[in-house]
């Protein structure tokens with residue numbers, strides 16, 4: 001194994017976001033190495049995110065209850081020990097690896113993340129029964145903050161995503177400047193949250209050499225759906241349904257949809273019933289604790305209730321929107337085909353609800369009819385073309401995206417003059433980044449750590465990374481063939497646009 005850390009340079013290692021097919025368990029290492037006056041290497045290492053890998057069942061370890069990226073070397077004393085963990089946002093695939101490492105006895109370096117991220121992480125610690133004296137130190141960060149770790153400077157940049165306090169980071173080293181996007185779209189219409197800080201990125205455009213990019217949505221053309229468009233569509237659908245009772249399920253971990261749905265109800269002066277599973281209520285409580293007051297926004301225009309008790313529902317004059325995470329239409333709502341309408345805003349989660357609507361003969365629309373109904377947190381191809389246009393042709397380093405999609409994208413990327421890293425990165429490989437050049441300097445086996453518990457302690461089992469498509473409910477990775485067709489179509493569209501431009 002090459003001991004790359006003995007040589008000056010800026011090194012990047014994906015530890016979870018560059019899987020073969022299904023993507024979760026995000027985690028990335030950045031190590032900057034400079035020589036001191038005695039010509040000894042001085043290493044500054046930070047981690048960005050430690051998520052959990054969702055499809056742990058596919059790893060085949062008996063009694064496993066989770067899987068995490070392998071960051072053991074980076075948490076133990078040694079040359080590469082991380083000085084900080086930066087969290088882009090609060091989603092499980094970006095931070096739920098953390099409690100397992102604490103339960104396995106690791107002492108974590110200080111964590112840097114948003115206020116909302118801290119709230120969700122502390123909930124997680126309580127769920128895992130981790131005593132507060134074992135909680136890592138947490139520093140709350142905001143857009144524009146910057147921190148120095150040895151030779152590495154890190155600046156926080158606000159990001160539009162589907163939860164509060166989503167951030168990207170700019171990492172400044174003497175070898176290169178990298179924009180790590182985190183989960184991000186360009187959308188500037190976010191509600192109660194700072195959108196992606198385009199102004200700051202534009203100001204830094206001459207400096208940014210590489211973009212470690214969230215390519216989760218690269219398979220869709222145009223810009224990612226804007227929140228304001230989702231809002232407008234909801235208003236329109238509710239209005240034209242002409243029904244008194246609207247059933248509007250939302251995905252629990254996407255608070256922006258709670259708010260957009262609420263604002264749509266408010267706009268149409270329909271009362272709101274928040275109704276759902278414990279997961280939904282716990283996220284709703286977090287939103288309220290965070291400082292969003294639905295009661296205040298409602299003023300005296302609408303009523304807001306948080307239960308589905310008949311007496312309370314009776315106070316709503318049969319005029320309401322039921323917002324929440326539910327798979328059944330409670331009898332308490334007396335829903336009939338005459339008075340009710342359904343709007344399903346997520347793809348997989350609410351399938352049983354379709355059956356319910358059908359069996360009650362209640363008409364509904366879903367994301368299959370109007371994709372705009374789904375909250376989108378990831379940039380599409382258009383978002384990245386835009387980013388490419390405001391920066392000075394940086395090298396894009398894809399993450400959050402299966403390797404085959406990156407390879408399929410290459411021809412189109414070349415045509416739109418988006419510079420892709422030459423070799424598609426795979427988990428655990430180490431890359432050296434010098435300005436816009438990225439080259440692999442170490443190939444490690446890609447693996448996951450399956451987590452099992454015994455007597456309250458977590459134990460890790462190494463499992464080599466292998467394709468896991470088709471397992472469980474996560475069978476949602478786009479097929480290779482379909483993806484190839486998409487990119488072919490996008491390329492064709494651009495080529496013919498260019499031809500007709502040349503002709504005119």
Ligand SMILES: [Zn+2]
Pocket residue numbers: 089091161183377
């Ligand atoms: Zn996310």
